[in-house]
Amino acid sequence: MARITAGVGCSHVPAIGVAMDTGITDQPYWKPVFDGFVKSREWMKENQPDVIFLVYNDHCTAFDASCIPTFALGCAAEFAPADEGWGPRPVPVVKGHQKLASHIAQSVILDEFDLTIMNEMEVDHGLTVPLSVMFGETGVDDAWPCPVIPLAVNVVQYPAPTGNRCYNLGKAIRRAIDSYPEDLNVMIFGTGGMSHQLQAERAGLINAEWDRRFLDMMANDPEAARRIEHVEYLRETGSEGIEMVMWLVMRGALDEKVTEVHRHYHVPASNTAVGHIILENHS
Numbered sequence: 001m002a003r004i005t006a007g008v009g010c011s012h013v014p015a016i017g018v019a020m021d022t023g024i025t026d027q028p029y030w031k032p033v034f035d036g037f038v039k040s041r042e043w044m045k046e047n048q049p050d051v052i053f054l055v056y057n058d059h060c061t062a063f064d065a066s067c068i069p070t071f072a073l074g075c076a077a078e079f080a081p082a083d084e085g086w087g088p089r090p091v092p093v094v095k096g097h098q099k100l101a102s103h104i105a106q107s108v109i110l111d112e113f114d115l116t117i118m119n120e121m122e123v124d125h126g127l128t129v130p131l132s133v134m135f136g137e138t139g140v141d142d143a144w145p146c147p148v149i150p151l152a153v154n155v156v157q158y159p160a161p162t163g164n165r166c167y168n169l170g171k172a173i174r175r176a177i178d179s180y181p182e183d184l185n186v187m188i189f190g191t192g193g194m195s196h197q198l199q200a201e202r203a204g205l206i207n208a209e210w211d212r213r214f215l216d217m218m219a220n221d222p223e224a225a226r227r228i229e230h231v232e233y234l235r236e237t238g239s240e241g242i243e244m245v246m247w248l249v250m251r252g253a254l255d256e257k258v259t260e261v262h263r264h265y266h267v268p269a270s271n272t273a274v275g276h277i278i279l280e281n282h283s
């Protein structure tokens with residue numbers, strides 16, 4: 001049977017992708033950011049997923065204001081990196097896993113979570129930057145080491161789903177993957193965050209103390225994390241801190257008790273704090 005072996009929480013700051021694409025990761029500003037992912041890349045090589053289920057948000061790239069799905073599951077054969085204004089990132093096209101994605105769509109929708117099925121979708125920095133930081137430099141003519149199933153969550157236009165809804169969706173995704181007959185090592189990524197606000201009076205807000213508490217909760221107290229309300233994310237972590245509800249999908253798909261393998265927290269990267277955690281399942 002397929003099984004979820006681990007969860008990865010990871011910021012998706014677009015400037016991290018630019019730093020990799022332009023070869024400046026050794027510069028003093030960026031080195032501490034990337035040093036924190038050395039162990040993660042080794043761990044990825046040792047644990048080689050067959051498929052990654054990647055929870056991220058689209059930043060008005062694949063979707064615009066005409067259509068805003070709350071949860072959109074990527075069921076296509078492949079997903080091209082989007083042009084976000086400066087041309088697409090020079091990274092490989094992302095290959096999907098259509099059989100597993102269709103199985104997840106059927107299982108989760110019949111489990112009463114109404115997903116939007118995407119048979120065509122471009123993917124932005126929200127998806128490609130976490131792949132880059134976890135796998136290292138991957139040229140446009142290379143291939144990503146494994147297929148990826150994207151799940152795009154609306155955190156761009158009010159109302160985003162609650163953290164609790166995301167956590168329960170993670171549990172439904174776990175049930176779906178657990179019931180897939182092929183032996184597959186599946187990892188789940190929750191991306192976005194940490195605290196950041198990109199606009200208006202509080203632009204530049206970072207709340208390191210709150211972020212570190214959130215990482216603690218991801219490791220040891222998911223029941224507390226699922227109860228964090230929108231207003232707390234907004235007040236304590238800025239308007240874009242709401243991206244952290246996507247980590248709850250990842251956490252809901254794991255065992256209640258997990259092993260923390262690695263953690264990294266650094267301020268700043270662009271306008272945000274970089275947060276990262278690797279959690280292994282026991283079952």
Ligand code: DHB
Nearest residue numbers: 012013014269270271272
């Ligand atoms: C930044 C961070 C994000 O998560 C994002 O989607 C866009 C920009 C930033 O810090 O610049």
Ligand code: FE
Nearest residue numbers: 012126192243
């Ligand atoms: Fe973002």
